[in-house]
Amino acid sequence: MAMQKWFGEAKLGIFVHWGIYAVDGVAESWSFYDGTVPYERYMDQLRGFTASRYDPRAWADLFARAGAGYAVLTAKHHDGVALFDTRHSELSVVGRTPAGRDLVAEYTEALRERGLRVGLYFSHSDWSHPDYATVRHPAPPLGVVSDSRFSTPPAGEEDPERWERFLKYRAAQVREVAELFHPDLLWFDGEWERGEEQWRMDELAQEVVSLLPEAVLNARLTGHGDYATPEQGLPIEAPDGPWELCLTVNDSWGYQPADTNQKSVGQLVRYFTETIGMGGNLLLAVGPREDGTIPEGQAGRLLGLGAWIAPHAEAVHGTVAGLPPGHHYGPSTLSADGRTLYLFCFGTPHETVSVRGLRTPVRRVRVLGTGDVLAHRVTGGLGHVPGVLWIDAPTAAQVDPHATVLAVELDGELALYRGAGRE
Numbered sequence: 001m002a003m004q005k006w007f008g009e010a011k012l013g014i015f016v017h018w019g020i021y022a023v024d025g026v027a028e029s030w031s032f033y034d035g036t037v038p039y040e041r042y043m044d045q046l047r048g049f050t051a052s053r054y055d056p057r058a059w060a061d062l063f064a065r066a067g068a069g070y071a072v073l074t075a076k077h078h079d080g081v082a083l084f085d086t087r088h089s090e091l092s093v094v095g096r097t098p099a100g101r102d103l104v105a106e107y108t109e110a111l112r113e114r115g116l117r118v119g120l121y122f123s124h125s126d127w128s129h130p131d132y133a134t135v136r137h138p139a140p141p142l143g144v145v146s147d148s149r150f151s152t153p154p155a156g157e158e159d160p161e162r163w164e165r166f167l168k169y170r171a172a173q174v175r176e177v178a179e180l181f182h183p184d185l186l187w188f189d190g191e192w193e194r195g196e197e198q199w200r201m202d203e204l205a206q207e208v209v210s211l212l213p214e215a216v217l218n219a220r221l222t223g224h225g226d227y228a229t230p231e232q233g234l235p236i237e238a239p240d241g242p243w244e245l246c247l248t249v250n251d252s253w254g255y256q257p258a259d260t261n262q263k264s265v266g267q268l269v270r271y272f273t274e275t276i277g278m279g280g281n282l283l284l285a286v287g288p289r290e291d292g293t294i295p296e297g298q299a300g301r302l303l304g305l306g307a308w309i310a311p312h313a314e315a316v317h318g319t320v321a322g323l324p325p326g327h328h329y330g331p332s333t334l335s336a337d338g339r340t341l342y343l344f345c346f347g348t349p350h351e352t353v354s355v356r357g358l359r360t361p362v363r364r365v366r367v368l369g370t371g372d373v374l375a376h377r378v379t380g381g382l383g384h385v386p387g388v389l390w391i392d393a394p395t396a397a398q399v400d401p402h403a404t405v406l407a408v409e410l411d412g413e414l415a416l417y418r419g420a421g422r423e
Contacts, residue, residue: 010069054292277331279321
C-alpha cells in the first residue's frame, strides 16, 4: 500500500499517554516492571482514575490550535489496562475505574469533528496478562530484554501453548480496536520483547490491512510498518522513507508532576523545524492528569508552538525536506513544486544569511510573517561551481523570537551543486 498522503502533510502530531499511572504520577507501566512501585500498588490506582474533567473536544481544539494534523492516544499500554470497552479482558477503565466509560470512543469522535486524523497506540506486550510471560526471546537484543517476571519465564519453564493463547487474545484486541474505532493510524509498541516470528507479525499485519486498508502503521509492526519511529533524539541522518520523531515536552511520557524539566517553546520550534527539514513528522507527547486535564505548562507550550506555526504555515504544510547539510546554517524546507526554499534562522542573523551551492537563480527573498523583501546578491563562483548567495539580514522588527523564516523564491526548480570544487 502506498503511504497515505495526509501523513506527510500533517507534519505535527500529538502523542497522549493517559492511563491509571496518572493517579500517583508514576511512570506508565515501567514503574512496576522495574520495581519502583509494587505491582499491587500500581494497580490500586484503578480506584482513583476518574476522568472526571475529561473533555475530548477541548483536547481536539488544543491540538488543532497547536497546528497538529493528528493525535495518538494510548488505547492500551504495556500494563494491559484498556481505555476502551474491551470484550476480551476485564482490565479496562470501563469496568474497573470510577471513569466507567469508553474514553477512546469519545476521543475518536471529538478528533474527527475537529478534522483531525485519529491515531491509536496499542502495545503488543501485556505485562498483566497471565499468559504473556510464557516464552523467551530467541535472540534478545543486547540490553533490551530483561528477565523480569512480567515478561519472561524462568529458563526451562516456557509454555508455548499459553503463548498461543496470548497471541489469540492480542489479535482479538487489535481486531476490536480496528472495528470499533477505524483509526487512521495504528501506533504499535512493545515489539522488542519477542522475535518477529514469535509475534506472528505476518499474520497480524495481514489482518490489520484487511480491516484497515487505508490506515498508516508504524514500524513497530515489525517488518510491515509504513514509517520509522526514532524516539527522544533527533537523528543525525534521516531514516529511509517516511519517519516520525516521538518526543516528550518534559522528560516523561505520562503525567509526572515531579518532572518540571519542560522544553521551552523555542526548543520545541527548533525540534520541529529540524525534523520537518529532514522530511519527518514530530509526534509531541503530553501526559494528562487522571481527571483528563492536560497540565497548563504543557498546554501552553502546545499553544506557543501553534502560534509560531500559524504565520509560517507556508514553510510547513505542503513542503518536503529542504537542503542537505552544508548548504545553509540551519534547517530548511522546500515547496512541493521545488521553486521556493524556506530557510529557518535561529537567533538574530547578523549582516547576512548565506546559501552555498545554489545553482538556480533567485527571484526574490521575503520574510514570512511580515512579507518584507530582503536584498540578495551572489558573489564568487567559477565554471560549474556556483557562487555564494548572500541575503541581507532581517531587521530587529522582522526577526521572530523563536525562528525567522526566509522564503527564497527561485527562477526554476531547485538545483544544487554537491561537488568538491575545482579538481
